[in-house]
Amino acid sequence: MAEPGVQSVERALDLLEIMASLDGDTGLSELSEQSGLPLPTIHRLMMTLVGRGYARRLPSRRYALGARVMGLGEAAGRQLGAGARRHLARVARELGETANLAMLDGEMAVYVAQAASSHSVRMFTEVGRRVHLHSTGVGKALLGELPEAAVRDIAVRAGLAAATDRTITDVEALLAAVGEIRERGYAVDDGEQEVGVRCFAVVVPGVPVPTALSVSGPAARVSFEFGERAVPVLHEVAREITAELSGG
């Protein structure tokens, strides 16, 4: 490891992430406790973030993430999605169901692009949304990219909350499932995140940040026979996306 890393920048990012994870307003001393930094240091860093619009100072003298973070987030989404969009559109067109691209973000997955199916009655996911790794197709595919120890670690840190009654909630079962996914080359989410929604997902190989591609839709249409047709398409498009993200 031995990352060099500019100390004060890392600390500022820590603070932003703490604010994001607490997901509400945060007191100065609460930040201190979470980050292990002394109060004056945090105060100074927060002044900087507030001055730039990355944090807001509420009338209660507590802090929350600022509007500018959203602007950045949106720009990031455009950049990540821009190159991938036409590939997703191809998946959606060829298979007739919604295509998603997600990236590993800490211990969750974040959707970076989506192409809606032709008969999209409703959006199942939204770009920018973060979902758990153990209960989604893209999440499980991403876990297949990580060493077993990392999977265990994430399971402990993030927990294995049951989104539906089919969600995997046991660490050993999760590891077994992930092993199978790795061998087989694709992941299935069979109503584990949302009742009645099935999803097939594959990894986008050879990109610096673990990334996964999926198709999902109502189980009635997204059958296992559908999966047999979908998986090769996903693999092919995943390779194309690899080329796209690498080319610039």
Place this chain on the structure above:
Amino acid sequence: MAEPGVQSVERALDLLEIMASLDGDTGLSELSEQSGLPLPTIHRLMMTLVGRGYARRLPSRRYALGARVMGLGEAAGRQLGAGARRHLARVARELGETANLAMLDGEMAVYVAQAASSHSVRMFTEVGRRVHLHSTGVGKALLGELPEAAVRDIAVRAGLAAATDRTITDVEALLAAVGEIRERGYAVDDGEQEVGVRCFAVVVPGVPVPTALSVSGPAARVSFEFGERAVPVLHEVAREITAELSGG
């Protein structure tokens, strides 16, 4: 003024903003030129950002915003919605109808917060739901914030699907309506998204991401006389929300 500001943090934020504004991949020396910083310094800062997932390093050795920025952005969106809630509650209380806050998200609008009316028989929208811009009050208000070319572009890309038989489905008609909205300072959705539902919407001024505030309800209660009472309230609360999102 004379903000102190932690130098290296400010510089790192500069780099993120430059990457966002160039909206594509960026070379190291391009960053140098834009920021006025020497190359080694940028290199070090970028290593830190990449290490943390806030920037990606493409194989071409160029840089783009990373996935983690999106995650933060989404958290910020939730928090901003939370801050706005009490203002929405005030609108709902004073006007007795459901209040919504929506933000521009690509070529659609996404609801980030809602306060239900007292006699809410039913939820008309859900937080997180994405709706078309041409057929909703908030959507048309948001379009008023964009240059005409962008409106045209969205109309082409997203299409002008008819949600009801009152929906605007013609580009020129949409542009005319948007122009009127811009002049008048508020938008009306008169059963264009859902039959029997009327909605008045205004823009929340001076926030980084285009944002709109609305009240909506059954046309029987949400009459045009109601609108005359509602619009000033919306404008006032919109200004309060601006303050809330900006500084507190």
Place this chain on the structure above:
DNA sequence: TCGCGTCTTCCACCCTGTGGAATGCTGGTT
């Protein structure tokens, strides 16, 4: 009014970030 917890300011130390110069790449050209 008082007291306590939280936030803010101060300042001297010194660690951390800085950036000029030198070296190592890469991919385009003859």
Place this chain on the structure above:
DNA sequence: AACCAGCATTCCACAGGGTGGAAGACGCGA
């Protein structure tokens, strides 16, 4: 293949910027 730009990366000595303990101000509840 060999060469040569034009970038990117590493190095390192200097010192300016960041740090955090301590002290002071503030706000809130009693």
